[in-house]
Amino acid sequence: MAMGQIIKGKPVADKIKEELIKEVEELKARGINPKLTIVRVGARGDDLAYERGALKRCDSIGILTEVKELPEDITQEEYISEIKKINEDPATHGILCFRPLPKQLDEEVIKYVIAPEKDIDCFSPVNAAKVMEGDKSGFSPCTPTAVVEILKHYGVDLTGKKVVVLGRSMVVGKPAAMLLLNENATVTICHSKTKDLDLVTREADVLVAAVGRAKMVKENFIKDGAVVIDVGINVDENGNLCGDVDTDVVKDKVSMITPVPGGVGSVTTSILAKHVIKACKMQNNA
Numbered sequence: 374m375a376m377g378q379i380i381k382g383k384p385v386a387d388k389i390k391e392e393l394i395k396e397v398e399e400l401k402a403r404g405i406n407p408k409l410t411i412v413r414v415g416a417r418g419d420d421l422a423y424e425r426g427a428l429k430r431c432d433s434i435g436i437l438t439e440v441k442e443l444p445e446d447i448t449q450e451e452y453i454s455e456i457k458k459i460n461e462d463p464a465t466h467g468i469l470c471f472r473p474l475p476k477q478l479d480e481e482v483i484k485y486v487i488a489p490e491k492d493i494d495c496f497s498p499v500n501a502a503k504v505m506e507g508d509k510s511g512f513s514p515c516t517p518t519a520v521v522e523i524l525k526h527y528g529v530d531l532t533g534k535k536v537v538v539l540g541r542s543m544v545v546g547k548p549a550a551m552l553l554l555n556e557n558a559t560v561t562i563c564h565s566k567t568k569d570l571d572l573v574t575r576e577a578d579v580l581v582a583a584v585g586r587a588k589m590v591k592e593n594f595i596k597d598g599a600v601v602i603d604v605g606i607n608v609d610e611n612g613n614l615c616g617d618v619d620t621d622v623v624k625d626k627v628s629m630i631t632p633v634p635g636g637v638g639s640v641t642t643s644i645l646a647k648h649v650i651k652a653c654k655m656q657n658n659a
């Protein structure tokens with residue numbers, strides 16, 4: 374069996390980064406300084422990984438950043454008031470609220486608070502509706518967008534392909550399925566209630582794993598020669614980052630697979646930066 378190709382995020386991210394550096398220079402020449410504000414509650418491992426990646430990426434492009442660190446036990450009223458403050462702060466162009474939120478915070482209420490024009494990761498229903506409609510005037514969620522960009526970069530044609538998305542969250546699975554559908558794939562979405570999961574995923578020409586369970590996807594989940602996009606960012610028993618796919622056991626069966634770290638996450642941060650600049654330009658009629 375042929376050894377699968379490890380398809381890294383870096384070349385995809387670097388290409389996006391080069392374009393963005395030029396755009397930031399142009400904005401700065403006009404006295405406009407694009408800025409991202411991150412809102413983090415508590416200290417989840419995957420949030421911290423994103424934060425590290427996002428701060429590094431924005432820094433290298435010239436985007437200003439600020440992190441609002443909020444206590445794990447924050448009340449809904451307090452959280453909402455923090456978001457409203459940032460909505461009204463003219464220096465911030467993009468807001469990223471890490472999700473999932475802790476249990477006492479009701480996402481179904483909070484998602485209406487973030488200003489749609491600053492909502493660079495598609496939290497607001499206004500932007501979610503645009504993803505459904507294929508309307509590119511809003512902000513698609515960064516990670517699902519990164520998944521599509523990686524597939525395009527490595528020449529994987531999605532038209533007519535059987536794509537299985539493992540996971541149905543509003544951060545990854547569900548919008549990823551929608552964006553892949555927009556690329557003319559035939560899409561199946563799986564979740565915790567799916568029966569015979571391995572039989573379903575084994576049909577996939579392209580498998581997108583976004584479950585948040587370390588190394589859950591094994592050899593029996595994979596069709597020979599499939600392309601696997603591993604979105605998972607999990608922390609294993611030794612404190613190291615790992616994906617949702619057990620890469621060691623599937624790598625000889627796949628044709629291509631993204632690594633963790635160095636895969637989807639690194640492209641996600643580039644898309645995030647791209648969206649901050651898009652938001653900044655829109656807010657400045659630039």
Ligand SMILES: NC(=O)C1=CN([C@@H]2O[C@H](COP(=O)(O)OP(=O)(O)OC[C@H]3O[C@@H](n4cnc5c(N)ncnc54)[C@H](OP(=O)(O)O)[C@@H]3O)[C@@H](O)[C@H]2O)C=CC1
Pocket residue numbers: 419472473516539540541542543544545546563564565566567570583584585586604605606607637638639641
């Ligand atoms: N690389 C990147 O840029 C990013 C990585 N991530 C990572 O991706 C992973 C998923 O994130 P997110 O979508 O936010 O996570 P959520 O926990 O919100 O959603 C997980 C999804 O997986 C499903 N699921 C959980 N367990 C199983 C199982 N045993 N079998 C089948 N389906 C299952 C759930 O089903 P149900 O709906 O039925 O509960 C749910 O739809 C995490 O590791 C996260 O850190 C997230 C964003 C960006």
Ligand SMILES: Nc1nc(=O)c2c([nH]1)NC[C@@H]1CN(c3ccc(C(=O)N[C@@H](CCC(=O)O)C(=O)O)cc3)C=[N+]21
Pocket residue numbers: 419420422423425426427469470471472473494515516544606614633634635636637638639641642
């Ligand atoms: N609203 C929301 N949207 C998200 O997209 C979201 C979220 N909440 N909550 C947390 C998860 C996790 N996530 C990561 C993104 C990039 C890296 C990343 O840049 N990873 C680098 C490594 C970074 C490092 O370890 O320093 C890599 O994979 O190479 C990691 C994790 C996005 N998430």
